[in-house]
Amino acid sequence: MVRGMREHAWITESAHTTLEGRLLYVRCAQCGTRRMDLQGHPEQPPSAASRSVASLGAACAPASKPCALNH
Numbered sequence: 001m002v003r004g005m006r007e008h009a010w011i012t013e014s015a016h017t018t019l020e021g022r023l024l025y026v027r028c029a030q031c032g033t034r035r036m037d038l039q040g041h042p043e044q045p046p047s048a049a050s051r052s053v054a055s056l057g058a059a060c061a062p063a064s065k066p067c068a069l070n071h
């Protein structure tokens, strides 16, 4: 983990159970970024879920600060 990198503070706004698993609508409490996350069925190995979480790993850039990357 790189020092100084923030992780998003994901909070779940809503969740829906689908045929493919649990669809979570999450929002970062810090920067307001929204995304969907699909969790596998509970009986699947935890590695599936952690892989999904890893895809969330972009650095958090709270809206109160200017974005140094793309703006």
Ligand SMILES: [Zn+2]
Pocket: 007, 008, 009, 028, 029, 030, 031, 032, 033, 059, 060, 061, 062
């Ligand atoms: Zn964030």
